[in-house]
Amino acid sequence: SEASTNEQEYVLKVVLIGDSGVGKSNLVQRFTKNKYNEASTQTIGFEFASKTIRVGDRRIKAQIWDTAGQERFQSLTAAYYRNAVGALIVYDITNRASFEHVTHWLAQIHEHAHENVVLILVGNKVDLAHRPNTRQVSTLEAARFAETHHMEFVEASALDSTNVVEAFKRIIVPVGRLLM
Numbered sequence: 001s002e003a004s005t006n007e008q009e010y011v012l013k014v015v016l017i018g019d020s021g022v023g024k025s026n027l028v029q030r031f032t033k034n035k036y037n038e039a040s041t042q043t044i045g046f047e048f049a050s051k052t053i054r055v056g057d058r059r060i061k062a063q064i065w066d067t068a069g070q071e072r073f074q075s076l077t078a079a080y081y082r083n084a085v086g087a088l089i090v091y092d093i094t095n096r097a098s099f100e101h102v103t104h105w106l107a108q109i110h111e112h113a114h115e116n117v118v119l120i121l122v123g124n125k126v127d128l129a130h131r132p133n134t135r136q137v138s139t140l141e142a143a144r145f146a147e148t149h150h151m152e153f154v155e156a157s158a159l160d161s162t163n164v165v166e167a168f169k170r171i172i173v174p175v176g177r178l179l180m
């Protein structure tokens with residue numbers, strides 16, 4: 001029937017990249033389960049989590065790939081990037097080096113992913129920004145960098161949920177609309 005045709009579910013692969021410790025696993029858990037782990041989750045190392053969202057009258061299943069610690073070696077396999085329609089490149093606003101390394105992660109994604117992959121730069125841990133002397137990357141600098149490299153940009157917090165759903169939706173919704 002018409003109704004069941006409309007309920008067809010599309011699966012879109014989204015990957016998270018960025019340095020170890022920036023909060024990738026917590027962003028995934030916040031988005032898919034509304035959970036946060038104070039302790040680092042990197043030893044748990046799940047391969048992917050899923051979350052279904054509605055775009056128009058379509059159900060889009062975002063299959064979100066997270067690293068299991070391999071990012072410490074600054075390199076992820078080609079299979080990790082394969083068929084990804086979107087990527088969140090994550091840095092930590094309190095860790096300058098993690099922002100400097102975004103260039104490296106961008107080069108990797110351009111090498112391995114589809115040329116039309118939708119990218120969003122995510123400055124995580126914005127909950128810490130109110131504390132004096134913690135922020136090491138200004139919003140303006142990161143926004144300019146994202147614009148130069150044709151990426152969306154958002155500052156987020158897996159801890160207090162700021163902009164987490166927003167970050168994922170800025171990738172999933174535009175790609176989902178292309179399917180209609």
Ligand code: GDP
Binds near residue numbers: 025026027037128
């Ligand atoms: P990953 O290595 O990139 O997957 O990072 P994790 O998700 O394992 O997080 C690394 C550490 O940063 C953990 O101790 C988390 O509790 C902490 N963390 C993650 N996200 C946030 C956040 O939004 N705010 C703060 N303050 N800490 C965070």
Ligand code: MG
Binds near residue numbers: 025067069
């Ligand atoms: Mg992790």
